[in-house]
Amino acid sequence: MTEIDPRELRDAFGAFMTGVTVVTSHDVDGAPLGFTANSFSSVSLDPPLVLVCLANSSRNYDSLSNADGFAVNILAETQKDVSNTFARPVEDRFASVDWQRGPHGSPVFDGVSAWFDCSMFKTVDAGDHLILIGKVEAFENSPYPGLGYARGAYVTPAAEAEALSNSANLKVSALIEHQGKVLLADDGNGRLILPEIKVGKDGATAALRRLIDASGTDAEPGFIYSVYEDEARETQHISFLCQASGDTATQGAFTDLSPSTLMDIADPVVCTMLERFAGENRMGNFGVYYGNQVSGKVRPMTSGS
CATH class of the missing domain: 2.30.110.10 (Electron Transport, Fmn-binding Protein; Chain A)
Known part of the structure; x- marks a missing residue:
């Protein structure tokens, strides 16, 4: 053994x-x-x-x-x-x-x-x-x-995504994780970003699949980790927590979420989300954020004590 x-x-x-x-x-x-x-x-x-x-x-x-x-x-x-x-x-x-x-x-x-x-x-x-x-x-x-x-019904990532796909200006990002590291890409200005894509007429599930395929990882679509309204930009964001079984990527690189890495995150909202993920990942106890770019609530995902 x-x-x-x-x-x-x-x-x-x-x-x-x-x-x-x-x-x-x-x-x-x-x-x-x-x-x-x-x-x-x-x-x-x-x-x-x-x-x-x-x-x-x-x-x-x-x-x-x-x-x-x-x-x-x-x-x-x-x-x-x-x-x-x-x-x-x-x-x-x-x-x-x-x-x-x-x-x-x-x-x-x-x-x-x-x-x-x-x-x-x-x-x-x-x-x-x-x-x-x-x-x-x-x-x-x-x-x-x-x-x-x-509530008496099965819940899948696809069903969750489509239930939130009514916004005309919806963006999807992928928080792709492997052994505590997260896939981050360069935004072209020396700052770091999560893979992100605007949702088209084919819906959030298809957009997430395109995003993962473009990253070159072996990740699978995961569950919703964060939903928030960016009221200043009039957009809705859904971030999915996805697991990869390896650290290979064609766009970006899997990176430890150290304090210096977090300082290089381009979007303050994403930085806050990744700080939360780093803490939750250490404890193995995750939640889902609902709110806007300033404030909201985190609801626990796990059923443990």
Whole structure:
């Protein structure tokens, strides 16, 4: 078993804590089992612990309460069908997914945003649920944006973007991150900027995709990180937090957000946003800003404590 890198684990926690998950394990005969859940949270980085909640009425209760471990699969935005399958009483749920045994033995899925393979650390009775606390033995994440769920409906980056695409003067920027560094470009005057593009008739999702393609990174469209009105310029801005799996770019370079770097940011609003990102990234706990270029509110994205 490879040693867990706390920084990489923290980044994975911060990026995916709001996603829809499928919790998997196996029964006493070794057959795979799993169920859809959105009650996943980080508990500790040292040791690396996560928790999920299991209803006492679950048909998997006996197997999971006595299991030696479990895995948490954070579904990608294209995996609504997987979520639906594992939320229903389907006889062979695993027939519809590509999966393999993780390093600790629980089933992990292909094409997910992330997975965490855990040994069982502790179980806690909590009313009509059992809290399963697992120690992360291995994990893997990808740049694929996660699938969210709110108010009885799935939420994806594309849906969020189009819901905000009514402005006639809308700009999209990409906060593309890799291991704490952010892709920044030169504005031609010796100052630094985020990749940015004006939204056309094809909408914000298509504009973001063009922006990422032009950057030459392997990033995937991510979730909205900041929405604000620049009242002085009569424009609306949406910034997306996107993850790249590598540090290659054809436009700009991945840069540490040091104080000297932040001093070189051309737009004061973007500088403030990047200062916030630097702090949140250290803690692995992100929020979404809503407001204007002067003031607003940050709403937490994660469901952890």
